[in-house]
Amino acid sequence: MTLPFFYKEDLIASDTAVVLxxxxxxxxxxxxxxxxxxxxxxxxxxxxxxxxxxxDNNRKRCxxxxxxxxxxxxxxxxxxxxxxxxxxxQRFEWFLEKxxxxxxxxxxxxxxxxxxxxxxxxxxxxxxxxxxxxQSQQTRLPVLHEPVKxxxxxxxxxxxxxxxxxxxxxxxxxxxxxxxxAMSSKIILIGPEGDFTPEEIKFALQNNFSAVAxxxxxxxxxxxxxxxATLLRLV
Numbered sequence: 001m002t003l004p005f006f007y008k009e010d011l012i013a014s015d016t017a018v019v020l021x022x023x024x025x026x027x028x029x030x031x032x033x034x035x036x037x038x039x040x041x042x043x044x045x046x047x048x049x050x051x052x053x054x055x056d057n058n059r060k061r062c063x064x065x066x067x068x069x070x071x072x073x074x075x076x077x078x079x080x081x082x083x084x085x086x087x088x089x090q091r092f093e094w095f096l097e098k099x100x101x102x103x104x105x106x107x108x109x110x111x112x113x114x115x116x117x118x119x120x121x122x123x124x125x126x127x128x129x130x131x132x133x134x135q136s137q138q139t140r141l142p143v144l145h146e147p148v149k150x151x152x153x154x155x156x157x158x159x160x161x162x163x164x165x166x167x168x169x170x171x172x173x174x175x176x177x178x179x180x181x182a183m184s185s186k187i188i189l190i191g192p193e194g195d196f197t198p199e200e201i202k203f204a205l206q207n208n209f210s211a212v213a214x215x216x217x218x219x220x221x222x223x224x225x226x227x228x229a230t231l232l233r234l235v
Contacts, residue, residue: 003051004032004040005134007141011044017065018042018052025062028054040064045133045141047072072139075103078185079232082108082153083225084192087116093128095222100132100142102229109147114194118147150189150200154207159185163212164204165224167195175212175231186232188212190225 006024020028028034036057042050042064048071052064081104086092092109099107111118125144133141160183163175175188189196189204196204205211214227 002137004028004034005137006040006042007045007130007134008042009044011042011048011050013048013069013071015050015066017055017063018050020062020064022060026059028062029057029059039067043133043139045130045139047074047139049139075105075140077183077232078105078159079103079229080106080108080159080185080187081190081225081229082110082148082157082187083190084110084112084115084221085117085120085147086221087193089117089120091220091222092120093125095225096125096128096142096144097132098226099229100129100138101136102226102233103138103140104142104229104233105140106143106145108145108153110150110153110189110191111147112150112192113197113200115192120147122146150196151203154189154204154209157187157207157209159183159187161186162204162207162209163188163228164196164201164209165190165212165214165228166201167218168198168201170211172211172213175214175228176234178210178212188228188232190221190228193221 008018008020034054034057036054039051039053042052050066051068052066055065056063081099129142129144165188214224219227
């Protein structure tokens with residue numbers, strides 16, 4: 001049976017004993033009813049995995065000792081999804097959950113010409129990322145950036161492969177056809193409800209982004225982000 005999985009941000013490789021915060025301790029002791037001598041997994045979200053054993057099942061400050069450590073290799077390709085914030089917050093939160101499960105490295109909220117919402121509650125969104133990481137048994141927490149204006153991001157992007165997905169008729173290739181090289185870094189731009197403007201698309205193409213399609217149907221912003229993440233993870 002898989003050991004229970006918990007997150008502790010400040011874990012370091014040299015730790016031999018760890019005291020968990022009150023929320024984690026309460027879940028371990030009162031919800032899971034774990035006892036001294038039982039084992040659980042910890043990660044810091046940076047690729048480190050610790051197998052630990054409970055030595056003090058205090059419901060406010062549960063203490064564990066580290067009995068095994070390992071470092072999970074970086075993914076073959078670092079995937080960044082730059083996606084417009086959605087008017088409906090729940091849809092953006094759904095995307096964050098799925099992108100984390102798929103294994104995206106970075107998520108950049110985009111502020112585009114047609115973006116209707118420009119702020120979010122960072123603490124709530126981080127908790128969603130953590131929950132999705134633990135649920136999917138991963139050890140790397142995606143980096144969630146502060147919202148960035150479209151042109152600023154396009155001009156500063158330095159990834160090896162750069163894509164923009166849009167719905168306007170024109171020269172585009174399917175992302176599944178272009179994503180066939182094991183590049184170390186990839187980024188894709190996903191627009192808001194109403195899509196990117198023609199001027200935004202032109203600006204991205206002038207800055208070495210390739211225009212791509214994600215399929216035959218028109219997708220919601222959050223669905224497009226999830227499809228793009230899945231396609232980019234295939235290589």
